[in-house]
Amino acid sequence: MSLSQELVQEHLDDPAVLCCRRPAGTVLSGEDFEDPTIFDDMVESHLMTLTDDGLSIRQALGGTLASDAEALTQLTPDMLDAVAGISDTASVKQPADKASHQPTAAAPEPVMPSVVHPAGAASTLTADGILHLHIAKGEGIDLDLPLNGLPRIAASNEEGQSAGVDAHDVALGGAVSGETDAGEAAAEGTAVGEDAPDKVLRTLVKRNYPVKQVVLADTTSYGDGVLSIDTSLIDQAKQADPLVKDITMDVIEPDERHVYSNTIMDVIPIAAKAEGKLGEGLTNVLSGVVFVLTGMDEAGVQIHEFGSCEGYMDEKIRFGRPGCPDDGDIMIRVDVRIEEGTGMERRGPFAAHSACDVIIRAIREKIATLSDEDIAGTEVFKDVRRSGRPRVVLVKEIMGQGAMHDNLLVPSQPCGVQGGEKNVDMGNVPVVLSPNEVLDGGIHALACIGPATKEITRHFFREPLVEALQHDEELDLTGVVFIGSPQVNDEKSFVSGRLGSLIEAMEVDGAIITTEGFGNNHIDFSENIEQIGSRGVPVVGVTFAAYQGQLVVGNPYMDAMIELNKDKKGFENEILADNTLTSDDAKRAILMLKNKMSGIAIEPPERRWDEEVIASNQKLVQ
Amino acid sequence: MRVLSQLCERTVIIAHVFPRISTQNISTQESQDQIMVQHTMMKLTTSPGLRSEIYVPNTPKPVWTPLQKPLSQCSVAFITSGGIHNKKQTPFNTAGDYTYREIPSDTPSDELMVTHGGFDNSDINKDVNAMLPIDRLRELRDQGFIGSLVGTFYGFMGGGGNVDKFRNVTGPEIADKLKAEGADIVLATGGCGTCHRSATIVLRACEAAGMSTCLIAALPPIARQQGAPRITAPHVPIGSNAGEPNNKDMQTGILKDTLEAVEEFDHYGQLKMLPYEYRHNV
Numbered sequence: 001m002s003l004s005q006e007l008v009q010e011h012l013d014d015p016a017v018l019c020c021r022r023p024a025g026t027v028l029s030g031e032d033f034e035d036p037t038i039f040d041d042m043v044e045s046h047l048m049t050l051t052d053d054g055l056s057i058r059q060a061l062g063g064t065l066a067s068d069a070e071a072l073t074q075l076t077p078d079m080l081d082a083v084a085g086i087s088d089t090a091s092v093k094q095p096a097d098k099a100s101h102q103p104t105a106a107a108p109e110p111v112m113p114s115v116v117h118p119a120g121a122a123s124t125l126t127a128d129g130i131l132h133l134h135i136a137k138g139e140g141i142d143l144d145l146p147l148n149g150l151p152r153i154a155a156s157n158e159e160g161q162s163a164g165v166d167a168h169d170v171a172l173g174g175a176v177s178g179e180t181d182a183g184e185a186a187a188e189g190t191a192v193g194e195d196a197p198d199k200v201l202r203t204l205v206k207r208n209y210p211v212k213q214v215v216l217a218d219t220t221s222y223g224d225g226v227l228s229i230d231t232s233l234i235d236q237a238k239q240a241d242p243l244v245k246d247i248t249m250d251v252i253e254p255d256e257r258h259v260y261s262n263t264i265m266d267v268i269p270i271a272a273k274a275e276g277k278l279g280e281g282l283t284n285v286l287s288g289v290v291f292v293l294t295g296m297d298e299a300g301v302q303i304h305e306f307g308s309c310e311g312y313m314d315e316k317i318r319f320g321r322p323g324c325p326d327d328g329d330i331m332i333r334v335d336v337r338i339e340e341g342t343g344m345e346r347r348g349p350f351a352a353h354s355a356c357d358v359i360i361r362a363i364r365e366k367i368a369t370l371s372d373e374d375i376a377g378t379e380v381f382k383d384v385r386r387s388g389r390p391r392v393v394l395v396k397e398i399m400g401q402g403a404m405h406d407n408l409l410v411p412s413q414p415c416g417v418q419g420g421e422k423n424v425d426m427g428n429v430p431v432v433l434s435p436n437e438v439l440d441g442g443i444h445a446l447a448c449i450g451p452a453t454k455e456i457t458r459h460f461f462r463e464p465l466v467e468a469l470q471h472d473e474e475l476d477l478t479g480v481v482f483i484g485s486p487q488v489n490d491e492k493s494f495v496s497g498r499l500g501s502l503i504e505a506m507e508v509d510g511a512i513i514t515t516e517g518f519g520n521n522h523i524d525f526s527e528n529i530e531q532i533g534s535r536g537v538p539v540v541g542v543t544f545a546a547y548q549g550q551l552v553v554g555n556p557y558m559d560a561m562i563e564l565n566k567d568k569k570g571f572e573n574e575i576l577a578d579n580t581l582t583s584d585d586a587k588r589a590i591l592m593l594k595n596k597m598s599g600i601a602i603e604p605p606e607r608r609w610d611e612e613v614i615a616s617n618q619k620l621v622q
Numbered sequence: 623m624r625v626l627s628q629l630c631e632r633t634v635i636i637a638h639v640f641p642r643i644s645t646q647n648i649s650t651q652e653s654q655d656q657i658m659v660q661h662t663m664m665k666l667t668t669s670p671g672l673r674s675e676i677y678v679p680n681t682p683k684p685v686w687t688p689l690q691k692p693l694s695q696c697s698v699a700f701i702t703s704g705g706i707h708n709k710k711q712t713p714f715n716t717a718g719d720y721t722y723r724e725i726p727s728d729t730p731s732d733e734l735m736v737t738h739g740g741f742d743n744s745d746i747n748k749d750v751n752a753m754l755p756i757d758r759l760r761e762l763r764d765q766g767f768i769g770s771l772v773g774t775f776y777g778f779m780g781g782g783g784n785v786d787k788f789r790n791v792t793g794p795e796i797a798d799k800l801k802a803e804g805a806d807i808v809l810a811t812g813g814c815g816t817c818h819r820s821a822t823i824v825l826r827a828c829e830a831a832g833m834s835t836c837l838i839a840a841l842p843p844i845a846r847q848q849g850a851p852r853i854t855a856p857h858v859p860i861g862s863n864a865g866e867p868n869n870k871d872m873q874t875g876i877l878k879d880t881l882e883a884v885e886e887f888d889h890y891g892q893l894k895m896l897p898y899e900y901r902h903n904v
Contacts, residue, residue: 038683307717307739307782344743390666401741401860448739450717450782474666487741487859487902489841519740519781520815520860523843545676548718548782552819552844554678561676572782574717588675594666603673613673620669 003030008057011036015050016060016075026065028080033057034072040607050074201383202280204436206271208287209367210376214251214330220362222370227270227289229332229363237334237358241351245298246337249359252292254328257314262294262335263302264309264316264451264576265352267323267458271414271441272364279383279437283414284367287376290325290458293356295336296343303336303343303352309451309576316451318566321577323459334359346406346424349446357417364413381467383436386476390509390597393478394435394469395499395532397515397525398455399447400428400484406446409433409482414441415457422446428484428491430499435470438463438480449517450572452579453544453564464583465514465542468590475590478506483528485521492524500531510597512589514542514581518549518572526553533557538596542589544579546570546609560602562589563614570609587621588614682849684890685826689834691769691806693881698763699772699805699833700727701796703780703821704746704753704813704863705738713737714779720787720820722778722796727771731757740781740814741861745902749867753811758864758873768881772803780813780820788820793827801831807884808835809877811863815844822848836884838863838876842893852887854880857899866900 003011003019007030014036022032036057043050054074055063063080073079212225220230234247252259268291275281292313295303302308309316319327334356342348399405400423408420409431423431433442443460455463469477483499486492503511511532515525525543532539534557542562545551547570551558564581567573596602606613689696705714707723714721716739725734734754736746745752754777762768776796780788800808808828812818818841825835829851836852839845840863845853856876858865865873879896887894 341747344739345747346742346744405742487861488857489843489855490857518816520818520841520844522815523841541676543676548784549816550785551676551679552815553847558676558678559674560672561674561678563675572717588672591667591669592672592674595668595670595672598666598668600668600670600672603671605674605677607677609677613675617672617675620671622667622669 718782745862752862780817783820
């Protein structure tokens with residue numbers, strides 16, 4: 001492959017290697033050189049060797065070949081009759097350019113770190129409140145000055161420095177305070193002090209009610225730490241869908257986990273709205289207990305498995321992961337048997353989730369009205385608009401490929417099924433949830449994919465990256481975008497395109513994008529990153545790749561990546577949620593984004609997955 | 623206007639990111655740019671030295687065997703990483719499996735089934751020809767569109783595949799067997815994303831062993847990135863890569879167009895989108 005003019009500029013200091021056979025007398029230009037980005041692969045495959053005394057492309061350009069030379073020959077001074085710039089002191093590769101071996105060079109300059117004046121133009125904002133604009137050279141320039149906006153420019157301070165501009169005036173167009181309604185705030189352009197308070201958009205309080213014991217009985221109730229579940233609910237649950245053929249329910253105590261289980265489809269918190277709608281008000285949560293949905297079909301085939309975590313529960317669950325039961329949690333297992341052959345079709349797993357929800361729903365009705373006497377603790381979550389801080393968005397890619405690859409968005413009750421919209425039915429287009437909506441059970445996950453990488457319902461209920469970004473006072477988290485990964489390639493491009501437009505409209509300063517699973521969804525993942533990165537927005541990608549999930553596609557914007565693997569050998573190890581996002585991963589992702597937004601270079605990755613890289617990155621997180 | 627809007631945009635950024643700029647103790651000589659940088663560091667907690675944790679791949683080197691005969695004289699093989707096997711054979715491990723199953727090319731299609739966890743199986747459950755178009759291939763042979771079929775096709779479950787095993791074991795083994803059976807052309811379907819990678823690895827082994835190959839891809843970006851020598855791409859979902867179930871015309875059309883593309887492509891890495899569209903209404 002020869003080099004375009006653009007690539008030549010990018011690789012001037014890389015080794016000059018002929019792409020094709022060239023006869024003596026050839027005057028070398030870009031089209032004679034091989035693309036340096038493949039050299040690492042070629043050297044590794046012993047298809048070529050590189051010496052230190054070779055010419056750089058800069059040096060070889062314009063030189064004349066002294067004799068015929070074969071493809072993939074590295075050019076050295078003796079091979080050329082005339083060498084341009086060979087006396088240059090520049091060596092073949094400057095350390096500072098090391099990154100160009102990785103596809104980073106095309107990434108646009110981050111928006112934040114410096115002010116770049118357009119060519120020949122400069123401006124200052126001075127104490128007299130006048131915008132002084134100097135344009136040295138130009139043509140066809142029309143100036144439309146919105147003068148009625150200028151009074152909001154703050155006066156200079158006493159030392160006569162360049163004046164600042166208050167963030168709220170420009171970015172939000174209005175002063176805001178504590179609980180001010182968004183509409184009012186946006187309408188007024190009042191100047192505010194420099195310490196404008198953060199604006200709380202909504203508050204969610206999760207009230208935890210402890211469960212010490214679960215009994216299966218003839219009534220459903222909660223009191224004194226005892227959850228009683230009416231066993232007749234099982235019969236009701238069987239009626240939820242004709243595909244459901246049988247259901248069993250049992251209680252697994254924390255010290256009796258060496259129990260064989262069918263594959264685990266989901267782990268579902270028991271939570272109900274006591275006040276307000278999803279994402280605000282009060283949510284009552286039973287703590288110390290979770291539902292675990294398992295199942296197979298009538299023929300004995302595990303349901304919706306891309307890999308299965310069937311086996312002994314103490315071995316097949318990574319307890320303590322955000323999506324999993326914690327060490328001390330009681331598990332209420334609901335095992336559903338569905339019609340033969342439907343386990344890998346969309347309707348089968350959904351029937352199982354619907355059936356399980358019948359039982360949980362009955363409990364929700366009981367706990368929605370609990371008084372606050374029995375509360376063991378509360379957690380408070382706030383959707384905050386932090387004016388003047390860099391605006392960031394979290395994009396979470398979810399599966400959207402039919403079968404079991406589906407999710408319910410914004411059900412009417414936390415982690416519920418009813419009222420939720422399936423992202424597959426919505427065409428997988430990006431949908432924005434507020435951080436609080438996510439943490440209040442706004443996603444009921446039907447996703448199957450590999451057990452070790454899938455983000456299940458409890459994961460979203462306590463998503464570490466959402467929580468960390470929401471609490472980070474240096475950042476203004478605008479929202480959480482959910483985008484599906486469709487089954488058809490054309491649709492993948494369509495939804496990625498919509499994400500790009502959405503990001504553009506949100507005017508964010510940075511983005512983190514995560515995906516569960518690996519393989520075909522990495523097409524979406526890379527395209528989504530490109531859609532964001534190509535708009536000049538610094539972006540960090542978070543996924544499982546390691547050994548088994550090595551990226552199948554890539555682009556130059558994927559230069560800041562966080563690895564979710566926790567398996568020693570880098571595999572999808574079929575242990576539930578083992579390779580999902582933890583709070584450590586969240587911290588690295590946020591630090592990497594802050595670095596990138598601040599213009600601090602992210603070093604290129606090793607060519608092969610290496611857990612040491614993750615460990616040393618982790619050390620940099622405070 | 624453009625110049626001004628750029629200036630305004632930058633001004634917004636100054637204000638937006640650094641609201642407390644006027645309170646900082648910075649001498650008047652310093653340029654706005656310097657102030658910006660200084661404040662960037664003050665606003666965000668950063669820590670230099672982070673390394674990106676995931677390698678982003680380059681496409682591997684070309685491998686190419688030109689087709690030397692007319693289609694009507696060619697012996698054609700078909701392989702799939704979409705998890706197809708005989709109902710009597712051991713099912714694949716859906717978590718990742720580099721083993722393969724031999725499928726005699728005269729196997730009745732109703733004796734075949736799918737074991738694959740990477741995509742919606744309902745189309746293959748309706749008609750296995752949606753992934754392994756075995757009936758259509760026999761029809762094309764009987765019509766004389768192609769010369770013959772090799773005795774054995776191969777099915778494997780390429781999802782989550784172990785790259786080294788496919789590259790060093792499965793690929794070379796299948797390539798050797800197909801070469802021994804006299805295959806001139808090897809066609810393949812992928813399945814899921816990593817299946818496309820596994821299928822491409824095996825096809826590259828076949829191409830290197832002297833057979834002309836083509837991947838019928840539902841996910842052409844993966845096929846291309848992984849270095850498939852030839853790619854055709856109908857607009858179909860993963861799970862029915864070879865065409866809509868029970869749509870004989872579409873399946874035949876995709877196969878014929880693909881075979882003609884093998885004849886027509888004259889260099890490595892060519893891709894042709896095929897004019898067939900099927901939207902799986904799951």
